[in-house]
Amino acid sequence: MELKEISKEVRKNILLQIYSAQSGHPGGALSCADILTTIYFKTMNDGDKFVLSKGHASAALYAVLAEKGIIAKEELTSFRKLNSKLQGHPSLLKLNGVDVSSGSLGQGLSVANGMALAFKLDKKENNVYVILGDGEIQEGQVWEAMMTAAHYNLNNVIAFLDYNKLQIDGSNDEVMKVAPVKEKFESFGWYVQEIDGHNFDEINTAIENAKKQERPSMIVANTIKGKGVSFMENQCGWHGKAPNAEQYEQAMKELI
Amino acid sequence: MIATRESYGKALAELGEKYKDVVVLDADLATATKTIDFKKKFPERFFDIGIAEQDLMGTAAGLALGGKIPFASTFAIFASGRAYDQVRNTIAYSKLNVKIAATHAGITVGEDGASHQALEDISLMRSVPNMVVVSPADDKSTKWIIEEAINYNGPMYIRLARPATEEIYDENTKFELGKGIQHGDGEDATVIATGVTVAEALKAKEELAKDGINIRVVDIHTIKPIDKDLIVKCAKETKKVITVEDHSIIGGLGTAVCEVLSEEYPTKVIRMGIKDEFGQSGKWNELMEHYGITSKNIQEIVRN
Numbered sequence: 025m026e027l028k029e030i031s032k033e034v035r036k037n038i039l040l041q042i043y044s045a046q047s048g049h050p051g052g053a054l055s056c057a058d059i060l061t062t063i064y065f066k067t068m069n070d071g072d073k074f075v076l077s078k079g080h081a082s083a084a085l086y087a088v089l090a091e092k093g094i095i096a097k098e099e100l101t102s103f104r105k106l107n108s109k110l111q112g113h114p115s116l117l118k119l120n121g122v123d124v125s126s127g128s129l130g131q132g133l134s135v136a137n138g139m140a141l142a143f144k145l146d147k148k149e150n151n152v153y154v155i156l157g158d159g160e161i162q163e164g165q166v167w168e169a170m171m172t173a174a175h176y177n178l179n180n181v182i183a184f185l186d187y188n189k190l191q192i193d194g195s196n197d198e199v200m201k202v203a204p205v206k207e208k209f210e211s212f213g214w215y216v217q218e219i220d221g222h223n224f225d226e227i228n229t230a231i232e233n234a235k236k237q238e239r240p241s242m243i244v245a246n247t248i249k250g251k252g253v254s255f256m257e258n259q260c261g262w263h264g265k266a267p268n269a270e271q272y273e274q275a276m277k278e279l280i
Numbered sequence: 281m282i283a284t285r286e287s288y289g290k291a292l293a294e295l296g297e298k299y300k301d302v303v304v305l306d307a308d309l310a311t312a313t314k315t316i317d318f319k320k321k322f323p324e325r326f327f328d329i330g331i332a333e334q335d336l337m338g339t340a341a342g343l344a345l346g347g348k349i350p351f352a353s354t355f356a357i358f359a360s361g362r363a364y365d366q367v368r369n370t371i372a373y374s375k376l377n378v379k380i381a382a383t384h385a386g387i388t389v390g391e392d393g394a395s396h397q398a399l400e401d402i403s404l405m406r407s408v409p410n411m412v413v414v415s416p417a418d419d420k421s422t423k424w425i426i427e428e429a430i431n432y433n434g435p436m437y438i439r440l441a442r443p444a445t446e447e448i449y450d451e452n453t454k455f456e457l458g459k460g461i462q463h464g465d466g467e468d469a470t471v472i473a474t475g476v477t478v479a480e481a482l483k484a485k486e487e488l489a490k491d492g493i494n495i496r497v498v499d500i501h502t503i504k505p506i507d508k509d510l511i512v513k514c515a516k517e518t519k520k521v522i523t524v525e526d527h528s529i530i531g532g533l534g535t536a537v538c539e540v541l542s543e544e545y546p547t548k549v550i551r552m553g554i555k556d557e558f559g560q561s562g563k564w565n566e567l568m569e570h571y572g573i574t575s576k577n578i579q580e581i582v583r584n
Binding site for chain 2: 073115116117123124125127128130131132133134135136137138139140141142143145146164165168169171172175176
């Protein structure tokens with residue numbers, strides 16, 4: 025199947041989970057769906073690791089794992105319910121397939137660095153892939169980890185910024201300006217590329233470029249929050265809200 | 281006389297030979313936490329993360345996920361306070377094999393004052409699920425606990441002190457994780473101590489014996505999981521139960537003992553420690569006197 029086709033299924037899985045739970049974060053899950061699909065279906069080799077640092081996009085990770093066959097599709101409706109493996113935010117002890125637990129923002133990059141250091145110590149060629157949210161980089165620890173990755177030349181860390189420019193209370197610009205992101209990352213010693221985060225060729229090319237670098241890579245992926253569902257697109261109101269029956273039906277129709 | 285942080289540094293450097301997966305991380309305090317010895321011997325397995333304790337804990341978590349046995353070292357105040365969320369959410373929640381070696385705990389930090397004196401760290405770390413909390417009292421017990429930590433799979437908070445204190449144990453002492461060590465079998469009182477206060481309690485035991493007052497001292501080197509059986513046994517066998525710690529009386533050793541006794545064998549417990557206040561600057565032994573956790577203070581409480 026083409027990545028484009030898989031990502032459609034991933035989006036449907038995302039909506040199914042959030043609709044079933046009547047809880048979750050559709051906006052930011054839909055915005056990173058194409059990146060996640062590419063990482064899991066095209067990029068990752070055996071032993072590579074993935075960190076969903078913006079853990080609230082858990083539905084996107086589970087959606088991809090379901091398409092990969094790592095979790096059963098029937099399990100998706102247990103999302104966020106009592107005794108489910110599909111916790112609100114990913115938990116590695118609850119679900120095989122989650123490489124790193126996340127949820128408290130700003131911590132994933134540090135963990136990725138640690139795994140990358142372990143790969144280097146063991147002389148393994150593996151990479152660690154990370155997705156960060158744009159609101160998330162308001163957390164100071166992200167910048168501590170940016171320094172660490174550059175300091176130790178962790179060229180096996182390849183991170184994405186899911187740059188949809190919206191967060192809970194409004195746009196990044198309104199809440200806490202993060203721009204200019206490219207210049208910030210560059211000044212921290214990272215190799216930075218800027219792409220369309222919904223264009224599979226661009227995502228793939230950026231990853232291939234990143235693999236050739238001698239330093240850590242940040243791929244600033246311009247994305248659309250709620251991508252794929254017309255009424256959710258670019259609406260910060262859909263950050264953490266579940267669709268009702270009518271909205272769910274409409275959304276699923278759009279994804280056929 | 282040797283500080284438990286010194287013993288920690290020596291143990292790491294020594295055990296680093298035997299255990300190749302041990303890696304050490306520090307936050308620009310290697311000369312103070314004594315990880316410097318390991319750094320010199322195994323530079324490729326030592327990572328300075330800079331003055332960034334949150335990143336320190338996260339990076340250690342990643343190394344643990346990569347199969348390493350990381351010791352993340354910094355002062356107790358930063359390990360348990362500054363990086364609490366990282367310890368809770370990234371390390372403990374996933375039961376990652378990270379050893380948090382927290383030096384300079386308690387008021388015995390001394391001159392640096394309240395901002396650097398962790399008086400709540402036992403309380404914070406004890407309440408985190410999956411976390412084992414240990415607080416060795418001397419050189420031998422520290423060296424033992426470091427090797428134990430390497431062999432134990434899971435997160436562990438190791439509380440270490442700045443000042444040099446008396447050596448208590450020798451090569452023949454048998455230590456066991458989760459088991460307290462009873463000194464003597466006096467029935468006049470049980471003094472339960474941990475870390476730097478164990479030596480004080482033992483001194484008090486000696487002094488009191490001169491006056492015919494016979495107490496026993498229990499070294500609780502493992503605060504979590506705590507040795508319930510020994511605590512209950514001692515409460516049953518003695519007239520008084522006293523706890524003494526270089527920590528707040530809220531949430532620390534004293535509270536842990538009260539939790540055990542209130543459920544298993546209701547007993548009055550006198551908690552000696554820092555009484556819900558911040559510390560201050562001063563020499564470490566002056567501070568112990570000021571806050572009332574020395575041998576003399578213990579003797580007074582027993583006599584009363």
